Amino acid sequence: MKRFFVILMALLCLTFSGQAREKLLTLYLHGDENENRIAVTIDDWYEPERLAEFLDAAKEYNCKLTLYPVGEILKEKDRDLWLRVLAEGHEIGNHSNTHKNLSKASRDSIIRQLTNFEKNLNKALGQEYVVNTLRYPYGAGRKSGTRGAFARAIRDAGYMHVVLWNIDSTDPDTIMRQVGNGSIILLHGNKKDLRAFREILPRLQEKGYEMVTVSELLGLTKTSPDPAAPTASPVP
Ligand SMILES: [Zn+2]
Numbered sequence: 001m002k003r004f005f006v007i008l009m010a011l012l013c014l015t016f017s018g019q020a021r022e023k024l025l026t027l028y029l030h031g032d033e034n035e036n037r038i039a040v041t042i043d044d045w046y047e048p049e050r051l052a053e054f055l056d057a058a059k060e061y062n063c064k065l066t067l068y069p070v071g072e073i074l075k076e077k078d079r080d081l082w083l084r085v086l087a088e089g090h091e092i093g094n095h096s097n098t099h100k101n102l103s104k105a106s107r108d109s110i111i112r113q114l115t116n117f118e119k120n121l122n123k124a125l126g127q128e129y130v131v132n133t134l135r136y137p138y139g140a141g142r143k144s145g146t147r148g149a150f151a152r153a154i155r156d157a158g159y160m161h162v163v164l165w166n167i168d169s170t171d172p173d174t175i176m177r178q179v180g181n182g183s184i185i186l187l188h189g190n191k192k193d194l195r196a197f198r199e200i201l202p203r204l205q206e207k208g209y210e211m212v213t214v215s216e217l218l219g220l221t222k223t224s225p226d227p228a229a230p231t232a233s234p235v236p
Helices: 002-021 048-061 076-087 106-126 149-156 171-176 193-207 214-218
Strands: 027-030 039-046 065-069 161-163 184-188
Touching: 002 171, 039 214, 048 065, 048 193, 076 106, 106 149, 106 184, 106 193, 161 214, 184 193
Parallel strands: 027 161, 039 065, 039 184
Antiparallel strands: none
């Protein structure tokens, strides 16, 4: 009986230490640098009335966007616009409900922020939409690691893929200088960035880049690749 107990305790210890080491999230700054595919991501959308103009420009250059709106701006009155986003092959990701700095938030608050975003999105769309990826507001959380309590809260809210970026500029020349295979470009849904977006589109197309959604660029679904799986190949 005593020996059984010792073995049981040893097994429990192994289980818990295994869990502590388990990688819960993958952070992505860019995709495969050997493929001429890139992703243009556009955040916040405090001016949702700009969305149609972004979509018109994207359509002209066969650019599939990934939009990271905050949940609080997603309204039923804009349903046609958000449905158009999906109908035209773009992707929507979670950017929290109120653009909260998640790295400074409690576990409950993190989970509330991410689930309230989903509620607002589904309400605006009038349908259920599976959100594959998360983008931290301000990029805050990238230093909080992928294994601790912070990562656990994100994971428990249903997210394992955190998509950041490697190009953050609104200057078209800077973007064109920095862009390369696998780049993830960060823009925001405002008038200034619309101008930059319109200017880079023909230049990106001329360079032969295929402009795809982040899930396509990174080969992601909601639940795969699992960061804890030995076959997962995160981008540094
Ligand atoms: Zn933002």
